[in-house]
Amino acid sequence: MKQYTVVDLFCGAGGFSEGFHQAGFKILRAYDIWEPAIKTHNKNHFNYGKDIATKYDVYKLSTLPRDLFELEVPDSDVIIGSPPCVAFSNSNKSGKGNKELGIKLLKSFLRVVARKKFKENSILKYWMLENVKNIEKYIQDSYTMAELGLPGFDVLKVKKIGTGVYDLQDYGVPSSRKRYICGDFVKPEKCEITKSLGVVTESLGEPGTLDESLVRDPNFDIVLKRNQLTDHHYKKEIPEFEWQKAKRQKMDKGYMGVMSFPEKMERPARTIMATMSGSSRESMILDYSKDSDDRYRYPTIREVATCMSFPIDYRFYGDSDSVKYKLVGNAVPPLFSYSLAKAIAKQDQCYLPSEALLKSFAVEDGFVNLNGEIFPLKEEQTKKPNAKFKYHVPYLKIDAFRAELLNSFNNENVEWVAEIHKGQGKSAKVYKDFEFSLDFLSKFEFSIISEFIDKMSSQIESFERLQEIYIKTTQQRENECLIGPEELLEGLKHLINNNFDNHNDNVEILELNISIPQKILISHFILSELISVIGSCEKSKIMNL
Secondary structure, three states: OOOOEEEEEOOOOOHHHHHHHHOOOEEEEEEEOOHHHHHHHHHHOEEOOEEOEEEOOHHHHHOOOHHHHHHHOOOOOEEEEOOOOOOOOOOOHHHOOOOHHHHHHHHHHHHHHHHHHOOOOOOOOEEEEEEEHHHHHHOOOEEEOOOOOOOOOOEEEOEOOOOEEEEHHHHOOOEOOEEEEEEEOOOOOOOOOOOOHHHHHHHHOOOOOOOOOEEEOOOOOOEEEHHHOOOOOOOOEEOHHHHHHHHHHHHOOOOOOOOOOOOOOOOOEOOOOOOOOOOOOOOOOEEOOOOOOOOEEOOOHHHHHHHOOOOOOOOOOOOOHHHHHHHHHOOOOHHHHHHHHHHHHHHHOOOOOOOOOOOOOOOOOOOOOOOOOOOOOOOOOOOOOOOOOEEEOOOOOEOOEEEEEEEEEEOOEEEEEEEEEEOOHHHOEEEOOOOOOOOOOOHHHHHHHHHHHHHHHHHHOOHHHHHHHHOOOHHHHHHOOOOOHHHHHHHHHHHHHHHOOOOOOEEEEOOOOEEEEHHHHHHHHHHHHHHHHHHHOOOOOHHHO
16 A cells, blocks of 8 residues: 655644654655754654754745755655744734744745645645644635745645634544644544543553553553653642732633633643743643642643643653643644544555554663652742733622723833723723712721721832832732732722622713623722822822712
């Protein structure tokens, strides 16, 4: 049976190649510019002892003179590639980042495809491009040779049958990851079973269990002894100041929905990112152990790699966990790639291995195994003097309304303001400096508010002092019993919950032609009055209201 050949552009750690390799395709050549990715690809894939991946700028590769281009890029049946997606990702300035470089690299990939497809006696049958779903709006249906900077009158059709956004968990990948695929390919078949994060962690076992019990790969038919798993037998704990921030981001973002904290094991893992973080909304956070309370850890490299469907014998050649994490997070999940390759193999009756293809590595090949690594607990650092703050009263969101406290800088002078926010994105609304009445409050409730403002203002004193306290570490603030903006909002939350919980109606604000919940107005009023006091260093005239 015939065996198709593959060229991989922007190959990264080799996830795209790995899927085709497991489906029996022969990887001829791969290109990238990042040394750890090239090394990882070469150590996991080789042809007769020769390196497959080479360091090459794909843009320069795509513009080589014909003779050099043909010398550098072998003819193949398939071309695959995943140009860097940062320019198109929603995480890049909320999707508003500069797209110029991304489009340049996209065209570089298409230029290579066109040069191979439209050459005389071409053998290229299939090609496919993988990227974030947001790239769809920046890819044309087709490109003329002139648009790709090439001679001739051929037209490269890009959006053909099967083109679209794929949810990779539908193809056996144990994580939620939506990707856009275009090109000339066979649409893959979906899997009937969705794999969860719990399946991954149960298969791999507790990190540090160095025994000879067997581990069965949840993605490929591979079995290893547990003590043969690399990059798994260690624990890296997330410090409390980081996971507390992540918890707020996940469960109380303000204008976004609630996310699980820690991860829900019965669902596919969240999208694996390229940056390892323990303090963001996208952070993947696991319980430190089954018996621990309020202790959390990062997933091991083996756990995230398996969530991305890399075989459990695949190795990542980075000298730190952050480099290895990036290698994994930037990759195309091999199981999805395998689905694409298998669809081609079945249609064209190509060779398709009946068993998973195992890896073999030299004893001394520069691999850094994180097993047994001891990671010191990260210490919180003081913030920069001009650190920005923007947050609402914790867990107080009503009909998308929230009372926010934020700072800004005029030269080196800091100012604090209170605002009411509603919604997100283009439909977001911000309300400040408007008139409203709190005539629904009793005198006793006003006295409670006055007492709270007096207490807080006596400890905060001024805008500058509030900023000085804010930039200190959590531990410093606790040791010195200081009230910073986070403690202020936390105190305000308790004040509202304990004293104003029965104020569930809305108030019509004629000036704004909008109805705002009473608790939000009360919170905004308190913050505004407090800011007025500490901004002017005068006591509030609140009792005269």
